[in-house]
Amino acid sequence: MSCWQSLPKVELHVHLDCALSFESVARLAPGFERAGYEAAFSAPELCRDLPELLAPAVRAVALLQDEAALRLAVRDLAAQLAADHVVYAEVRFAPLLHLERGLSPDEVVAIVGDELRAAAGAHGIEARLLLCALRHFSPGESLATAELAARHVASGVVGLDLAGDEGGHPLDAHVAAFAFARERGLPCTAHAGEGAGPGSVADTLERLRPARIGHGVRSVEDAGVIARLVERGVHLEVCPTSNVQIGLYPDVAAHPLAALRAQGVSVGVNTDGRTLSRLTLSREYERVAAAYGWTARDFEACNLAALEAAFAPPEVVERARRRLLADAAAPDAAAPRAATPAAADPKAADPEAADPKTARPA
Numbered sequence: 373m374s375c376w377q378s379l380p381k382v383e384l385h386v387h388l389d390c391a392l393s394f395e396s397v398a399r400l401a402p403g404f405e406r407a408g409y410e411a412a413f414s415a416p417e418l419c420r421d422l423p424e425l426l427a428p429a430v431r432a433v434a435l436l437q438d439e440a441a442l443r444l445a446v447r448d449l450a451a452q453l454a455a456d457h458v459v460y461a462e463v464r465f466a467p468l469l470h471l472e473r474g475l476s477p478d479e480v481v482a483i484v485g486d487e488l489r490a491a492a493g494a495h496g497i498e499a500r501l502l503l504c505a506l507r508h509f510s511p512g513e514s515l516a517t518a519e520l521a522a523r524h525v526a527s528g529v530v531g532l533d534l535a536g537d538e539g540g541h542p543l544d545a546h547v548a549a550f551a552f553a554r555e556r557g558l559p560c561t562a563h564a565g566e567g568a569g570p571g572s573v574a575d576t577l578e579r580l581r582p583a584r585i586g587h588g589v590r591s592v593e594d595a596g597v598i599a600r601l602v603e604r605g606v607h608l609e610v611c612p613t614s615n616v617q618i619g620l621y622p623d624v625a626a627h628p629l630a631a632l633r634a635q636g637v638s639v640g641v642n643t644d645g646r647t648l649s650r651l652t653l654s655r656e657y658e659r660v661a662a663a664y665g666w667t668a669r670d671f672e673a674c675n676l677a678a679l680e681a682a683f684a685p686p687e688v689v690e691r692a693r694r695r696l697l698a699d700a701a702a703p704d705a706a707a708p709r710a711a712t713p714a715a716a717d718p719k720a721a722d723p724e725a726a727d728p729k730t731a732r733p734a
């Protein structure tokens with residue numbers, strides 16, 4: 373168990389269809405052994421590029437095509453969030469990918485929203501939904517996703533996202549969808565600066581005008597983009613392991629999370645694809661703490677910044693903020709308050725760092 377498990381957390385960037393546990397897969401596709409599950413549903417520890425990281429998600433999506441499967445996936449993720457002591461989460465997925473066995477887009481969102489309210493509520497977690505348009509979507513599909521989001525506020529939908537591979541998929545097809553969301557007062561985030569450089573973040577800020585950016589880490593390469601993020605108070609949903617896995621940085625210590633924060637950018641720590649990366653949020657905190665010597669106070673500051681950027685109604689966010697602070701003060705929140713010995717030796721806290729594939733030289 374990670375020593376960071378008991379620390380209360382906020383997670384704004386986690387994909388429902390990239391978080392299926394072995395137990396859920398075994399129920400949905402009987403016959404899968406654990407080794408086969410890992411090979412099919414997780415990505416290599418070092419991928420060639422973003423598409424290779426995302427490839428296994430197709431298999432999970434194929435299993436999530438009826439009501440029972442969608443409800444199971446939501447309960448599965450809610451249990452994972454609870455195990456990580458997440459107090460507030462925004463869970464994202466692309467409803468248009470779940471229509472293969474006859475569900476309508478509205479049914480998909482209603483089912484996922486209903487189960488998320490019940491499952492997260494049972495664990496005492498405030499959780500809401502973001503609907504994803506995907507980079508390869510047509511303008512019609514992207515706009516249909518935005519319209520679905522606007523129609524399903526009562527199902528717990530609080531925003532629109534643009535996900536998928538930046539490479540080769542410009543923003544043109546999505547500008548109208550994001551304009552529609554803005555007109556309806558629906559907050560937006562968008563993946564950028566992950567598969568492509570700071571120009572992609574700048575372009576996304578100008579053309580989609582999101583309140584947050586998924587990843588956005590390559591902004592660090594351009595002082596002008598950093599200045600814009602700070603000026604506009606745009607929050608970056610940072611997912612260090614996911615970026616290391618696609619070879620953007622050799623390890624978490626070389627990742628710009630700490631540098632972005634030091635430059636005044638609002639940042640939070642997230643998992644992205646829990647199953648793709650064989651990751652929990654507690655494990656990610658452990659890696660970040662080992663890499664930068666961060667203490668519980670540093671993570672608390674990031675979690676408060678994430679809550680300030682949360683899309684749920686203010687009273688929901690305020691409840692989560694109070695819970696975050698109360699749980700952090702509770703005696704069982706035993707995460708280190710000062711730099712740990714592991715901070716001095718990042719490899720000591722990360723057994724996987726001994727693996728040559730994850731411990732490549734900088």
Ligand SMILES: [Zn+2]
Nearest residue numbers: 387563586644
């Ligand atoms: Zn993502």
